Amino acid sequence: xxxxxxxxxxxxxxxxxxxxxxxxxxxxxxxxxxxxxxxxxxxxxxxxxxxxxxxxxxxxxxxxxxxxxxxxxxxxxxxxxxxxxxxxxxxxxxxxxxxxxxxxxxxxxxxxxxxxxxxxxxxxxxxxxxxxxxxxxxxxxxxxxxxxxxxxxxxxxxxxxxxxxxxxxxxxxxxx
Amino acid sequence: xxxxxxxxxxxxxxxxxxxxxxxxxxxxxxxxxxxxxxxxxxxxxxxxxxxxxxxxxxxxxxxxxxxxxxxxxxxxxxxxxxxxxxxxxxxxxxxxxxxxxxxxxxxxxxxxxxxxxxxxxxxxxxxxxxxxxxxxxxxxxxxxxxxxxxxxxxxxxxxxxxxxxxxxxxxxxxxxxxxxxxxxxxxxxxxx
Numbered sequence: 001x002x003x004x005x006x007x008x009x010x011x012x013x014x015x016x017x018x019x020x021x022x023x024x025x026x027x028x029x030x031x032x033x034x035x036x037x038x039x040x041x042x043x044x045x046x047x048x049x050x051x052x053x054x055x056x057x058x059x060x061x062x063x064x065x066x067x068x069x070x071x072x073x074x075x076x077x078x079x080x081x082x083x084x085x086x087x088x089x090x091x092x093x094x095x096x097x098x099x100x101x102x103x104x105x106x107x108x109x110x111x112x113x114x115x116x117x118x119x120x121x122x123x124x125x126x127x128x129x130x131x132x133x134x135x136x137x138x139x140x141x142x143x144x145x146x147x148x149x150x151x152x153x154x155x156x157x158x159x160x161x162x163x164x165x166x167x168x169x170x171x172x173x174x175x176x
Numbered sequence: 177x178x179x180x181x182x183x184x185x186x187x188x189x190x191x192x193x194x195x196x197x198x199x200x201x202x203x204x205x206x207x208x209x210x211x212x213x214x215x216x217x218x219x220x221x222x223x224x225x226x227x228x229x230x231x232x233x234x235x236x237x238x239x240x241x242x243x244x245x246x247x248x249x250x251x252x253x254x255x256x257x258x259x260x261x262x263x264x265x266x267x268x269x270x271x272x273x274x275x276x277x278x279x280x281x282x283x284x285x286x287x288x289x290x291x292x293x294x295x296x297x298x299x300x301x302x303x304x305x306x307x308x309x310x311x312x313x314x315x316x317x318x319x320x321x322x323x324x325x326x327x328x329x330x331x332x333x334x335x336x337x338x339x340x341x342x343x344x345x346x347x348x349x350x351x352x353x354x355x356x357x358x359x360x361x362x363x364x365x366x367x368x
């Protein structure tokens with residue numbers, strides 16, 4: 001999903017002045033693209049909802065600092081993706097999740113007629129995040145590495161491994 | 177025969193592939209097909225339908241923002257309350273006689289009560305204390321009403337009769353009591 005959201009400057013100015021109706025209008029304009037972005041990155045829907053809320057709280061708290069440089073959606077998207085990645089890191093620390101894909105986990109069996117969307121959901125959150133940010137949102141490996149606090153080669157290898165896994169899952173699904 | 181790895185294919189897509197991979201892809205039908213599949217997967221990912229949030233999170237965002245605003249306002253309110261108390265004490269000391277004097281005394285008393293309630297509120301209004309969304313909304317609404325009233329008082333303090341000011345200050349006391357009760361109830365509930 002590509003997003004080309006144009007928000008009138010006057011709406012941003014009203015939001016910066018603390019106008020609650022304008023803030024709600026911004027929320028309404030961005031809630032679906034933000035949710036879609038973070039839901040694609042995160043496995044649990046409730047986590048994605050929480051990140052949407054955290055994102056907008058940060059947007060509202062910092063809206064006065066937005067100087068109109070670049071598209072507002074780019075600014076909001078950056079906040080949302082950073083928060084989603086923070087949640088992935090936090091969960092990894094808690095669960096010591098492997099950064100690799102997770103074969104053998106419950107629900108990882110891939111049956112017949114699997115489509116790309118389902119296959120994508122079977123990737124680890126780290127892989128999902130890298131694939132989505134790079135292939136759909138158009139982030140560079142340098143940007144992803146910076147946001148994740150990892151190296152560029154980490155981002156590249158995650159992307160390659162994720163695509164290899166998607167390829168296998170889709171192939172198995174087609175053969176089953 | 178050696179084929180491109182997925183990293184090679186990704187590098188080819190990005191125009192960053194090695195010399196070997198660039199040469200190989202021109203002659204290997206298998207790797208050409210793999211590269212085409214990669215392009216197709218990415219195109220499919222881009223065209224996936226937008227996932228929509230199952231619930232409206234704006235009320236929760238709004239309640240949190242209002243609660244934060246209330247906390248900021250309370251910090252300012254504490255100063256306002258102290259000033260009102262000082263003004264009330266000064267008013268008592270300088271109270272005139274007659275009907276005007278009675279109204280003036282009532283006004284001073286109202287200001288003093290309001291200041292006392294402001295002080296009471298401080299003990300329940302600790303920064304960072306968690307309120308439920310509903311409690312935060314109630315508190316935020318009371319705060320907003322008090323804020324509007326304060327704006328009216330600031331505008332009219334010099335221009336209206338004492339009787340009207342007494343009425344406004346009593347209204348403020350009523351709202352402040354509700355606010356203290358809301359905070360106190362919450363504090364009791366969570367055992368703080």
